[in-house]
Amino acid sequence: MPQIKIQQIQTDQLNPYSNNIKQHPPEQIEKIVRSIAEFGFTVPILVDGNFEVIAGHGRLEAAKQMHLKSVPCIVRDDLSAAQVKALRIADNRIADDGAWDEAALMAELAELAELEYDLTLTGWDEADLTAFDEPETEYQERQTIGTAPRMPAIERQTDDEPDGDDLADEPPEQPAPPPAGDKYPLSIVLSSGELKEWKAFKESIDERQDKTAFLKLMRGEV
Secondary structure (H helix, E strand, O other): OOOOOEEEEEHHHOEOOOOOOOOOOHHHHHHHHHHHHHHOOOOOEEEEOOOEEEEOHHHHHHHHHOOOOEEEEEEEOOOOHHHHHHHHHHHHHHHHHOOOOHHHHHHHHHHHHHOOOOHHHHOOOHHHHHHHOOOHHHHHHOOOOOOOOOOOOOOOOOOOOOOHHHHHHOOOOOOOOOOOOOOOOHHHHOOHHHHHHHHHHHOOOOOOOOHHHHHHHHOOOO
16 A cells, blocks of 8 residues: 655645546535635545646635635555546545435434534535425425435236226216115215205104105205
């Protein structure tokens, strides 16, 4: 293993890589600026023997915006040109494979909140922090932390099950005709409003009355 040594290098001597594969939007640079202002320059910029940046383009841009004259750097003049290219990719790609422990994250943020610490200095913005407080169903409709959005479960349909179009073409099921001499239950024959009036009327007449008496009442014949 080569000996790693951190050294201060003038900011204007560092050269961003012209074909840098990782984009750094202004919102991210602003977060890096705030982080450096709060915690200091905790992660050195990695450069090759020509002071061309291998890793740390966002930190270099933030340092320039902060008008820092020099920044801590690690010079890797022992790497081949191929290793430098591969390291630029690996430094960004490998970090993508990490996953957040959401329960642990919530616990840490809760402790910081109790200490009245500015949670946006953790890298999460106001929209993220608001999403953490949403009900689970609303939170799932947005996005999970560090992963792709959760997708709703898909109910699989077998060949034996009718699809929606088949159901739409079928006529609504009708109640079977009553046996001879019987009547439909009043809950089927009458609407809910009529049924209430029938029950009120039935309290004032003999228990043996049927819906015919009620219909006469509704027509004003009683």
